Amino acid sequence: MSQITVADRRFMRMAIELSVENVSNGGGSFGAVIVHEGRVVATGVNRVTADNDPTAHAEVNAIREACRCLRDFRLTGCKCYTSCEPCPMCLAALYWAGVSAIFYGNTKEDADGIGFGDDFIYREIEKPVLYRSIPMQGLMRDEAGAAFEAWRRKDDKVEY
């Protein structure tokens, strides 16, 4: 845990303000800010129902916008300030983006308290495939390996 700075509180306040405004604007109660070297590079709010996009969470929108601005698929050295603890989708997206720190306001239990399924999905992801509520099964693994073999052989691939 690092020492919280005045700037950290300012960026978190921005994320919270975005989350409050977004409720008035027909979106979910979530906002996020991505900061690089002390400057805001992108913000995002939850537009799931407004945009018919279940992936349009505040953090995912902020990550996509930040990557567009920085012209990179990695957000190395960036910090994410989000009004609520990221759901597993957003947390994994922050890992793929490689941010250096995550600050959050409300907890996933708070989100649960107003009817969002974050905590349920965390528990589902921890379960073995066969015990999850959405039926999942492996199929044609032998054939699927062809793409991975092509990837392995490709000389000019961009790894991440």
Added chain:
Amino acid sequence: MSQITVADRRFMRMAIELSVENVSNGGGSFGAVIVHEGRVVATGVNRVTADNDPTAHAEVNAIREACRCLRDFRLTGCKCYTSCEPCPMCLAALYWAGVSAIFYGNTKEDADGIGFGDDFIYREIEKPVLYRSIPMQGLMRDEAGAAFEAWRRKDDKVEY
């Protein structure tokens, strides 16, 4: 586990073909197909490095496209066929979308074998916040509650 049908194998073959083609097209070795009532409504491939978007995994792209086509933020009754076991971001996105079944070709261990971090992120998500490799900390929870309170009070909200 349900009985695998000829149609299941056909849709999975389509996802695998997309994943193989995508390697030649400068993308990652992943493809996905979303099916509704026996018809393909959307496909997706991994465009992370090509589009500078760490969230542009095959399943996320297919979900976004399917929701656009069906004009819904839920994919109730849809099945997802993906060339590789979904990473936690994509699995959570499939939960948020509410698909009815997921079929996958390669496993997350296979993905690990060609250098993708899916398995690492699964293990990180299972850890308590304080033990994760990306530093995470709560901040200003009292102020963040304002958006949740506004959500609770909103009469015309669209819940999900």
